[in-house]
Amino acid sequence: MTWLLLAGAIVSEVTATLCLRTASRPGAHKGWRVLVGAGYAAAFAFLSLALDAGMPLGVAYGIWAACGVALTAVASRVLFGEPLTRVMALGIGLIAAGVLLIELGAAH
Template sequence: MTWILLAGAILSEVAATLSLRMASQPGGDRRWFVAVGIGYPVAFSFLALALDAGLALGVAYGIWAAAGVALTALASRVLFDEPLTRVMALGIALIGAGVLLIELGAGHH
């Protein structure tokens, strides 16, 4: 259950961030700010519930932040035609490796 809550936190945060981009781009529809105003509190609520359910803070926050960065970069490429260079792709891969190491390390305390 903790992982479902963390996934909800990640997806809510990414949706809010993408909505912020939609609202703030030139000619953007300001109604997207409603999704921003809802998405971030929902993300923090899911994160708090995941912590309350027993997920360690370092693991939860590390995965939340890293997955958010990676998913936002990928979605920005698709939705906004923003650049995604090889160096950026390598960074995303390193983020994934870092998240894996955090999770593996958490099991050995």
């Protein structure tokens, strides 16, 4: 259950960040800002619930932040045509390795 809560936090945060990109455009409808606020509020609520369910803070925050960065970079490429260079892809791979190491380290 804690992993589902953490996944909810990640999806909410990435969604809010992508909406922030749209909300910041000139002439954007103010409803986008509401989605941004609701997404970030949901992300922190899910993260808090994951912590309440027993997930260690270092693991939860590390995975939440790392996955958020990686997913936002990929989604920005797909949705907005933003650059995703080889160096950035390498960084995403290093993030994935870091998340794996955090999880393996927490298991001991």
